[in-house]
Amino acid sequence: MKRNEPPYWVNRFLQWYCANSLLDEIQGDLLEAFYYRQSEVGVTKAKWWFAWDVVRFFRPSSFGKRSYNSNQIAMLKNYMLVSLRNFRKQKGYSFINLSGLIVGITACLLISVHVLEEVTYDNFHPKAADTYRVVMDMYGQGELKTKSAPVYAAVSPNLLTDLPEVEMSTRILPFGGGVYSVREEDGTLIRYNEDKAVLADENFFDMFGFKLIDGDRQNVLSQSSQIVVSESTAKRYFGNANPIGQSIFWRGTTELKVSGVFEDFPENSHMQFELITSLSTWDGYEDFIGNWGWYDFYTFVKVADGVSQDGLDAKLATYLDGKKADFFEQRGVREEMWSQQIGDIHLGSVGLSWDMGQNGGGQQIYFLVVIAGLILIIAWVNYINLATARAIKRAKEVGVRKVIGAGESNLLIQFLVESFLYNLFAVLASLFLVWLLRPVINSAMDISLEQSLLFGPMILGGLLALILVGTICSGLYPALVLTSFNPVTVLKGGLGSGKKKFGFRQILVVFQFTASITLILGTFLVIKQLNYMRSYDLGIDIDQTLVLQAPSSGTSNDDLQNRVQVFRNELEQMPELDGFTMSSSVPGIENFAISGFNSKYYPEEFRDCYRVGIDDEFVKLFEVELIAGRSFSKDMLTDTAAVVLNAIAVKHLGFASPEEALGEKINPNRPNEATIVGVVGNYHQATVKDDLDPVIFFYNRRRQAAYYAAKISSSDYAGVLSKVESAWDEIYPDNPFDFFFLDEQFDRQYKADQQFNTVFIGFAGLAIFVACLGLFGLVSFTTEQAKKEIGIRKVLGASAKKLVLLLAKDYAKLILASIILAFPLGYYLMQEWLKSFAYQTNIGVEIFVLGGLVISIVAFVTVSFKSFNAANGNPVNALRDE
Amino acid sequence: MNQNLGNLEETVLLIVAVMPDEAYGYTVSEAYKQYMNNRISISAVHTVLKRLEKKGLIESKMGGATAERGGRRKRIFEVTKVGLSTLEYIQSNRMKLWDMMPKLNFSA
Numbered sequence: 001m002k003r004n005e006p007p008y009w010v011n012r013f014l015q016w017y018c019a020n021s022l023l024d025e026i027q028g029d030l031l032e033a034f035y036y037r038q039s040e041v042g043v044t045k046a047k048w049w050f051a052w053d054v055v056r057f058f059r060p061s062s063f064g065k066r067s068y069n070s071n072q073i074a075m076l077k078n079y080m081l082v083s084l085r086n087f088r089k090q091k092g093y094s095f096i097n098l099s100g101l102i103v104g105i106t107a108c109l110l111i112s113v114h115v116l117e118e119v120t121y122d123n124f125h126p127k128a129a130d131t132y133r134v135v136m137d138m139y140g141q142g143e144l145k146t147k148s149a150p151v152y153a154a155v156s157p158n159l160l161t162d163l164p165e166v167e168m169s170t171r172i173l174p175f176g177g178g179v180y181s182v183r184e185e186d187g188t189l190i191r192y193n194e195d196k197a198v199l200a201d202e203n204f205f206d207m208f209g210f211k212l213i214d215g216d217r218q219n220v221l222s223q224s225s226q227i228v229v230s231e232s233t234a235k236r237y238f239g240n241a242n243p244i245g246q247s248i249f250w251r252g253t254t255e256l257k258v259s260g261v262f263e264d265f266p267e268n269s270h271m272q273f274e275l276i277t278s279l280s281t282w283d284g285y286e287d288f289i290g291n292w293g294w295y296d297f298y299t300f301v302k303v304a305d306g307v308s309q310d311g312l313d314a315k316l317a318t319y320l321d322g323k324k325a326d327f328f329e330q331r332g333v334r335e336e337m338w339s340q341q342i343g344d345i346h347l348g349s350v351g352l353s354w355d356m357g358q359n360g361g362g363q364q365i366y367f368l369v370v371i372a373g374l375i376l377i378i379a380w381v382n383y384i385n386l387a388t389a390r391a392i393k394r395a396k397e398v399g400v401r402k403v404i405g406a407g408e409s410n411l412l413i414q415f416l417v418e419s420f421l422y423n424l425f426a427v428l429a430s431l432f433l434v435w436l437l438r439p440v441i442n443s444a445m446d447i448s449l450e451q452s453l454l455f456g457p458m459i460l461g462g463l464l465a466l467i468l469v470g471t472i473c474s475g476l477y478p479a480l481v482l483t484s485f486n487p488v489t490v491l492k493g494g495l496g497s498g499k500k501k502f503g504f505r506q507i508l509v510v511f512q513f514t515a516s517i518t519l520i521l522g523t524f525l526v527i528k529q530l531n532y533m534r535s536y537d538l539g540i541d542i543d544q545t546l547v548l549q550a551p552s553s554g555t556s557n558d559d560l561q562n563r564v565q566v567f568r569n570e571l572e573q574m575p576e577l578d579g580f581t582m583s584s585s586v587p588g589i590e591n592f593a594i595s596g597f598n599s600k601y602y603p604e605e606f607r608d609c610y611r612v613g614i615d616d617e618f619v620k621l622f623e624v625e626l627i628a629g630r631s632f633s634k635d636m637l638t639d640t641a642a643v644v645l646n647a648i649a650v651k652h653l654g655f656a657s658p659e660e661a662l663g664e665k666i667n668p669n670r671p672n673e674a675t676i677v678g679v680v681g682n683y684h685q686a687t688v689k690d691d692l693d694p695v696i697f698f699y700n701r702r703r704q705a706a707y708y709a710a711k712i713s714s715s716d717y718a719g720v721l722s723k724v725e726s727a728w729d730e731i732y733p734d735n736p737f738d739f740f741f742l743d744e745q746f747d748r749q750y751k752a753d754q755q756f757n758t759v760f761i762g763f764a765g766l767a768i769f770v771a772c773l774g775l776f777g778l779v780s781f782t783t784e785q786a787k788k789e790i791g792i793r794k795v796l797g798a799s800a801k802k803l804v805l806l807l808a809k810d811y812a813k814l815i816l817a818s819i820i821l822a823f824p825l826g827y828y829l830m831q832e833w834l835k836s837f838a839y840q841t842n843i844g845v846e847i848f849v850l851g852g853l854v855i856s857i858v859a860f861v862t863v864s865f866k867s868f869n870a871a872n873g874n875p876v877n878a879l880r881d882e
Numbered sequence: 883m884n885q886n887l888g889n890l891e892e893t894v895l896l897i898v899a900v901m902p903d904e905a906y907g908y909t910v911s912e913a914y915k916q917y918m919n920n921r922i923s924i925s926a927v928h929t930v931l932k933r934l935e936k937k938g939l940i941e942s943k944m945g946g947a948t949a950e951r952g953g954r955r956k957r958i959f960e961v962t963k964v965g966l967s968t969l970e971y972i973q974s975n976r977m978k979l980w981d982m983m984p985k986l987n988f989s990a
Contacts, residue, residue: 024954024956025928026928027951027952028952028954029907032908032948033924036912053924056923056925
């Protein structure tokens with residue numbers, strides 16, 4: 001019979017697990033069975049049978065007693081014991097080592113939780129992977145002009161019928177803001193200015209994963225004049241009463257019936273709405289399906305299974321060509337739609353105009369991850385440095401172990417076990433620390449670190465990986481160094497000051513400090529840039545300015561108009577106030593009003609400019625620079641057909657100079673023709689992170705103003721406020737008194753930057769701290785090594801100063817090398833970072849000087865702290881022992 | 883004689899008893915298949931043999947190696963005196979019961 005072999009690996013497996021004493025009978029029986037079965041059932045089947053039998057024998061009784069009290073386990077116990085003894089014996093180093101690791105891992109953990117939160121935005125919607133927001137790029141003359149988050153009213157319904165890929169689509173119109181009021185039974189009026197209010201299509205709650213607590217999912221938004229409110233909003237308006245069926249008045253006249261209540265939106269959504277009105281409530285809703293001109297609608301679609309984003313984008317890119325071909329050709333423009341997966345909106349919407357929510361920050365996330373990685377690596381490098389430095393102390397232990405018979409692998413395992421214990425303990429301590437610090441950090445930085453995420457599978461799994469990677473990264477090199485000692489040399493005492501292995505340690509220290517210096521430079525730049533932006537001349541005076549939300553609740557436009565006059569007169573009589581103006585927009589609040597305009601240079605092409613409605617006081621009150629012509633005047637009746645341009649709009653419409661533009665027309669020979677009567681300087685509508693935009697000012701157009709602004713000349717803000725409020729309450733009992741100070745409101749735009757600064761500075765500080773900790777440990781070690789040398793030098797007459805210099809000299813070289821490396825690296829990174837700002841501060845020399853100075857001082861203090869001790873000690877103590 | 887034997891244990895004990903010098907894991911499982919018309923895995927046979935040996939009903943010695951076994955030796959089992967008397971005891975008890983069986987004639 002031909003000899004067939006049983007499956008090799010299965011047989012090996014059997015031999016591996018089976019106790020030697022049992023191998024004869026077990027393997028013998030199985031091989032015999034295999035031998036006879038081949039002829040009975042065929043080779044293949046016999047092989048499978050063999051394998052199955054081997055699996056059946058895989059049970060404790062086959063293992064013998066080998067694994068129960070084997071040598072390895074005993075040695076493992078010994079390794080741990082020795083590690084703990086060493087830990088206790090050298091408390092100082094162990095403490096430095098461990099605290100460095102703990103700080104590093106804690107920083108890493110905090111950042112990971114934050115990052116995880118940021119990248120999991122909007123992942124709770126049904127079929128989130130197939131849910132997209134449709135946005136568009138707008139081109140003029142082949143050049144990208146604007147990227148718009150909202151699209152046309154007609155896009156949503158038409159996509160649904162035209163594209164088979166699209167299974168569901170919904171629109172959100174962000175114009176639900178204004179005054180909402182409820183009249184209580186006793187006649188009191190509850191009123192709020194709401195800005196988290198929108199209108200939405202009826203399938204809103206099918207599209208998104210927001211939970212409806214009360215109301216019928218299908219019908220909450222299906223009819224006009226229906227409103228759905230959040231749980232907390234319902235409480236604000238109705239207390240504990242049942243909100244369903246109650247009336248809420250929008251802007252005083254529109255009566256809405258509450259049809260449902262939804263759970264407050266989770267924080268990890270870019271949408272944060274409190275009131276949602278049915279879109280059909282909007283006047284002209286019936287015509288939306290053919291409206292290819294009004295693009296204020298956030299449009300979401302769900303696509304069928306298996307449809308890729310590329311496939312969707314390919315259709316979207318040319319979709320508008322089919323709908324607006326004439327328009328595009330006539331005006332020389334083009335619009336291309338594309339899609340964003342809903343989960344990508346939060347971080348991936350940089351550059352999109354008129355977005356909703358606090359989106360963006362992908363770049364900051366990237367920087368944070370880099371910092372977290374750096375801190376962790378610095379902490380591990382500390383471990384490596386200190387462990388190798390300590391190697392000399394432990395050389396005798398290694399020598400004895402080797403003489404007794406430990407192999408390289410045993411020693412390797414020993415030191416890996418040690419680094420495993422350090423990493424494990426550091427991770428556990430960090431987890432505890434983060435859990436402890438979470439509430440403090442949340443309130444201090446105004447972010448939310450969720451407990452559920454901290455103890456979620458992602459973080460815990462990551463920590464497990466971290467322990468393993470850390471064990472290898474930080475443990476391998478010291479273990480290799482330690483095991484490489486020649487036992488004879490070591491036991492003879494030949495291994496002296498350890499200068500031999502100093503090369504690699506030097507490199508590590510240089511790496512740590514290069515990273516630290518780069519972070520210090522970054523910190524200075526981040527601070528400088530924010531200060532630069534904050535103190536940048538906006539072109540408009542926003543100090544001492546009280547802004548009121550204009551009333552929107554009234555019986556009619558005339559009613560509101562009449563009351564404004566009364567209110568205005570009242571305020572103008574107050575001595576504490578200095579001027580009063582009404583406008584459709586104030587700096588620091590995003591302006592949604594934009595349209596295309598012609599001029600004699602662009603008779604056919606429409607050039608996009610922002611619209612701002614102002615009155616005759618605006619330019620004077622806000623101290624906007626008047627470059628040419630004049631501002632509006634209430635004495636000029638023709639000013640209703642006059643406009644004022646800012647300097648950019650002048651250029652944008654083709655005029656060579658402000659003077660040339662004066663007297664010219666915008667939209668010449670069209671019904672909405674208007675004469676340019678003045679040109680004003682540019683001012684920043686939003687932060688100086690953005691570029692300046694072309695703006696056209698209209699004179700009290702449509703007699704609507706969203707904001708009333710007044711300058712305060714008194715320093716008694718509280719007194720002024722209460723006076724203004726009582727005047728308001730008398731004239732506008734149906735409108736809430738909502739105010740803000742313009743400079744504060746404007747500064748709020750820098751909140752995210754401020755947060756980033758705090759986080760950046762905090763973590764950069766941590767990195768430097770950890771690096772210094774390592775330096776300190778290293779210095780104290782080498783100082784101790786050189787204890788006798790110092791003693792002898794002292795006895796021979798060296799001064800303490802000279803000794804400190806001697807000790808610090810080596811480190812000074814390292815720091816210098818780090819500085820030389822870090823400066824160009826830092827310069828490059830800083831330039832990259834600045835590129836994201838429209839207005840950049842310069843990377844001055846002072847940043848480098850300060851950065852170099854700070855690190856030198858910190859490093860010198862760290863080094864000399866220990867060396868002074870050594871240099872000032874009594875040499876007798878150093879030389880006496882042994 | 884108060885050894886409690888399970889059904890499988892009793893059968894394996896019997897097989898070992900009828901196969902002098904031939905009973906080891908593989909042959910026992912083959913014999914079981916042959917006489918009982920039922921398959922039993924070798925690992926199960928090993929377990930039963932070990933248990934019987936612990937109870938003192940069988941004893942074992944290491945036998946010779948063969949090429950089929952990949953040069954591995956056999957552990958050959960033999961029934962002990964206790965084992966034999968246990969079998970006899972069980973058998974005699976059964977016979978008593980069989981003797982009491984009423985003679986029924988199903989063909990009528």
